[in-house]
Amino acid sequence: MRVEARDVRDAVAAIDGLDVDYGRPGAWRPVLRSVDLTIAPGERVALIGESGSGKSTLASLLLGERREDRRLAAGRVTVLGHDVFALDRRSLQRLRGRRVALVPQNGGASLTPTRRIAAHFSETLRTHRPDLDRRARRARTIELLGEVGLPAPEAAPRLYPHQFSGGQQQRIALALAMSGDPDLLVLDEPTTGQDAVTRRALLSLLRALSARRGTTMLFVSHDLTAVAQLCDRIVVLYAGEIVEDGPAEIVLSDPRHPYTKALLASAPTLDGPPDPTAILDGSSGPDRAAAGCSFAPRCRHAAPACREHRPTVETVGPRHRVACALHEVIAVALPPASSGKSRATA
Ligand SMILES: Nc1ncnc2c1ncn2[C@@H]1O[C@H](COP(=O)(O)OP(=O)(O)O)[C@@H](O)[C@H]1O
Ligand SMILES: [Mg+2]
Numbered sequence: 001m002r003v004e005a006r007d008v009r010d011a012v013a014a015i016d017g018l019d020v021d022y023g024r025p026g027a028w029r030p031v032l033r034s035v036d037l038t039i040a041p042g043e044r045v046a047l048i049g050e051s052g053s054g055k056s057t058l059a060s061l062l063l064g065e066r067r068e069d070r071r072l073a074a075g076r077v078t079v080l081g082h083d084v085f086a087l088d089r090r091s092l093q094r095l096r097g098r099r100v101a102l103v104p105q106n107g108g109a110s111l112t113p114t115r116r117i118a119a120h121f122s123e124t125l126r127t128h129r130p131d132l133d134r135r136a137r138r139a140r141t142i143e144l145l146g147e148v149g150l151p152a153p154e155a156a157p158r159l160y161p162h163q164f165s166g167g168q169q170q171r172i173a174l175a176l177a178m179s180g181d182p183d184l185l186v187l188d189e190p191t192t193g194q195d196a197v198t199r200r201a202l203l204s205l206l207r208a209l210s211a212r213r214g215t216t217m218l219f220v221s222h223d224l225t226a227v228a229q230l231c232d233r234i235v236v237l238y239a240g241e242i243v244e245d246g247p248a249e250i251v252l253s254d255p256r257h258p259y260t261k262a263l264l265a266s267a268p269t270l271d272g273p274p275d276p277t278a279i280l281d282g283s284s285g286p287d288r289a290a291a292g293c294s295f296a297p298r299c300r301h302a303a304p305a306c307r308e309h310r311p312t313v314e315t316v317g318p319r320h321r322v323a324c325a326l327h328e329v330i331a332v333a334l335p336p337a338s339s340g341k342s343r344a345t346a
Contacts, residue, residue: 011078012184012216013039013062018075020057020240028071031057032240033294035075036313039184044210044217046227046248048263049237055220056105058237059188062218063102064092080183098128101177105188105220108169111161111176117141118157120176128180144175149201167194171202178209185209188220203229224267228252233319236260239294242313246320256322258330259295293325301330 018035021028032054039045047055057070061077064084077084080099084092096102104110111120121141125132132140138157145153148171150164161169174190187206191199203226209215221227227234227248234251236244236259244257255261292307293299299306303326311325324330 010040011038012041012043012080013037013218014076014078015058015061016076016078018061018077019073020054020061021071021073022057022069024069028073030073030240031070035240035242037235037242037245039216039218041183041216042210042214043233044206044219044231046231046234047218047220047237048222048224048227048234050263051222053237054240055237056188059102059186059218059220060104062184062186063096063100098180099182100184100186101180101182102186103170103174103177103188103190105192106166106170107173107188107190108161108164108166110173111169113161115160116157117145117159117161117172120172121157121179124176124179140179144179145172147178147205148172148175149198149205150175167198170194171198174202181213182215184216184218186218186220189222190219191221191223191226199223199226206230224252224264236263241294241323243295243323244321246317246322250317250320256316256320256327256331257295257324258299258301258326261330293323295324301326301333 015035015037018032019030020032020035022031023029035058047058049055061072062079062084064077064079064087066085072085079095082091082095084095087095111117118138118141121144122134122137125137125140129137129140141157142153145156150156150168150171156164156172161172164172170190170193174187177185177187191202194202206217206219207230210217217230219227219231231248234244234246234248235242236251236257238257238259244251244255244260246256251260252264255264292309293302293311296302296306306325309325311323313321313323314327316322316327
């Protein structure tokens, strides 16, 4: 499914035909393959998939992150109308923070250990909120730290990152990302390592932010409960490829790709532990040379043809696409009603 020109213009982010490799010249290894993804204003999109599937790579590309050990082998990333890999340093800097912000995985690690919390905030606030004087910046810092549920936010600006727990540092990184009031907020596993109370508070904060400001979000997560509560759309990545993309309630209740089915079945539900027969094992990276479907070696439905031909992306419902040649056959063999499991929403 190619990205239409009109969609790119209206989109907050548009990824088109993206192939990305890690490594070095002469020794590149594919990590993302043929990724097409358009995110509309105000959407809250979950990106799910096993670890190693390329979620963090995709998230960092939206910020135009350049690395020596990575190359764009094909495709384009457009964010708020800008081709982010064609921007010069200054323009990219302007786009980041104010318009697009990332809360990285292990966000605490993005804080500078030798700088007080106040210094982190005053830098971004000076750039993005020139209307604020020193006092107002301090007040805004405390307000942001309070919003993310940091205990004693008034005392926090004077402290150094190591004086907070990992979960608190993650929340400080989130407050910092919010300080520029971005149009697109990319969150890489923000609930990982948070206790249940903080997790709930973070989710309601993100929901409020989205309702109040219409902030568009890409939410990378393993946490399907959080995804169900926050996101209106789910994109499933397997070995660097999007295998399913659709409205959250549909993907959660009637997943169409066998990998999505296995991924959902391997997560705990309200009714009890995960279905042990569904647990995925083994792994395979993307292999651009492989002829067939990259999930075929692990798929219990795979037919010989699946190993020979790459599946095309098919539309299976409104705004719902799936890359599986057998999705219709599997839907008949495993109707959604037979799963009968209700997903935890608390
Ligand atoms: N700097 C790197 N050099 C080489 N390979 C990398 C690098 N960073 C990530 N990878 C590989 O890219 C794949 C995707 O990684 P990542 O985007 O972190 O996945 P996820 O966030 O889904 O766990 C993994 O196989 C990982 O080993
Ligand atoms: Mg990751």
